[in-house]
Amino acid sequence: MTAYEAIFSRRSVRKYKMELIPGDVFRQLDRFLEELVPLYPEIGWKFVVFNAMNDEGSTKGLFRVKAPYYLVCYTQDDANAGKQAGYLTEQVVLYLTARGIGTCYQGGAKAVVEDAPEGMKQRIVVALGYPLDQLYRESGKAKRHDITDICIFKEEPETEISRILTAARLAPSSVNSQPWRFVVYRNRIHVFARDNVISKLSVTKEMRDVDMGIMLYHMALTAEELWMDAVMVYQPQLAERKIRGNTYVMSMVVQK
Ligand SMILES: Cc1cc2nc3c(=O)[nH]c(=O)nc-3n(C[C@H](O)[C@H](O)[C@H](O)COP(=O)(O)O)c2cc1C
Numbered sequence: 126m127t128a129y130e131a132i133f134s135r136r137s138v139r140k141y142k143m144e145l146i147p148g149d150v151f152r153q154l155d156r157f158l159e160e161l162v163p164l165y166p167e168i169g170w171k172f173v174v175f176n177a178m179n180d181e182g183s184t185k186g187l188f189r190v191k192a193p194y195y196l197v198c199y200t201q202d203d204a205n206a207g208k209q210a211g212y213l214t215e216q217v218v219l220y221l222t223a224r225g226i227g228t229c230y231q232g233g234a235k236a237v238v239e240d241a242p243e244g245m246k247q248r249i250v251v252a253l254g255y256p257l258d259q260l261y262r263e264s265g266k267a268k269r270h271d272i273t274d275i276c277i278f279k280e281e282p283e284t285e286i287s288r289i290l291t292a293a294r295l296a297p298s299s300v301n302s303q304p305w306r307f308v309v310y311r312n313r314i315h316v317f318a319r320d321n322v323i324s325k326l327s328v329t330k331e332m333r334d335v336d337m338g339i340m341l342y343h344m345a346l347t348a349e350e351l352w353m354d355a356v357m358v359y360q361p362q363l364a365e366r367k368i369r370g371n372t373y374v375m376s377m378v379v380q381k
Contacts, residue, residue, distance in 0.1 A: 128219040129350040132292050132343055135219065136262040138227025141192045141254035143178055146226065157220055164212040164341060164357070169201040171242045172217065174253075180238075184250060187233035192252035196228075197236045199245035207331050208374075210248030211338025212345075215296070218251060219346070227256035232299040232332045249335050269294050270303050280311040285351050285379065289314065292347040296340035299332040305340045306371050312379040315363060316341070317371035337374055344377055354380045 126134070151174065158172050177183045178193045198214045200206045218228045231250040241247060272294055282290070290307060298304060308315040318337050341357070348355040355377050363373045 126223040127350075128216070128223055129292075129346055131219040131222040132295055132346065133264040134261040135222040135228075135297075136259065136267070137229040137297060138252075138254075138256045138258065138260060139190045139229055140257035141190075141227060141252070142257050143193050144255050145176075145178075146194065146254065150224070150226075154217075154220070158217070161213050161216050162345075163209060164338060164345075165203070165205050165209045168203045168206060168209045169245065170209065170213055171199045171245060172213075173197045173199070173236075173238075175236065175238050183238045184231070184234045184236050186231070186235050189231055189234045190229045190252045192229070193254040194252075195231070195234075195236055196251040196253055198248045198251075199242050200248050201245055205334075206246070206248060207334025208338035208341065211335035211340075212342045213338075214249055214251060214335075215339040215342040218297075218339075221253055222260070225255070225260065226253055227260050228253045230297060230299070230335075232335070248331075264295055267295055268301060275303065275305060276307045276309050278309050280309070282309050282314075283311055283379070285348075285353050286312065286314060288351060289344050289347045289355075289377065292343040293340050296336070296343045298336035298339065299329075302333070302336065304333050304336055308368075313376055314344070315360075315376045316344075316374040317368060318374050320370045320372055341375070348377065348379075356380065 174196045177195055198210045200210050221228050229252045231252055234250040236250055304319045306317040357375050357377055359375045
């Protein structure tokens, strides 16, 4: 299974075998972590994976899933830190899913195992391990909004643009909030994040940014899979336009 295929078959795994993952898998994961592609090259990041099998106290917080290992994403402080964390962490989640390892984002959890790397903060924790229940699910069974509920179609999109939206729609999000909204043209997609009352709280706003980063990675990976010449750009003139409770995030433009 490739990372792209994992977009369509992953699900959150909430029951794990309390079993060791071979050292070789972690050595390969370490090499993969060296190759991650950031959304914002200027924001530094670091991942830490730890074994929690004999240490129940190594994570704290709400809605935690008990797992043999946890992955922690740290980044430098920045207004875009949440999006950067989601974008990078989803690369790891899809990599692990494609290799038979289950994952579940842990929005309410904090790892208490070690000090944060110098100048960085914990952004998101992910539970991981071999699954006790299903690792995969057919994409049609994922509970998501219909594409017509999250998109405004201004023009008939090209096939590739439709495929990007299909992958974007399947992204996981905290409490399945699916905050992404899209304004779609033939060869470009403007991405917006839905503001709601709860997202004004700083903690939910942080998770919304992580959600948006995860979804943006699904878009980027699909564009790569389809060999598309696509770029993510920030169009400041759109940022000034508040569209009924939605904040502009960025645009994907296909160049031909
Ligand atoms: C940023 C983020 C935080 C999440 N936090 C939790 C959590 O604290 N506990 C939990 O059980 N699931 C958590 N989830 C998993 C979501 O509930 C799940 O992704 C969503 O319901 C969609 O289901 P799926 O992942 O099976 O497709 C989180 C997901 C994301 C993306």
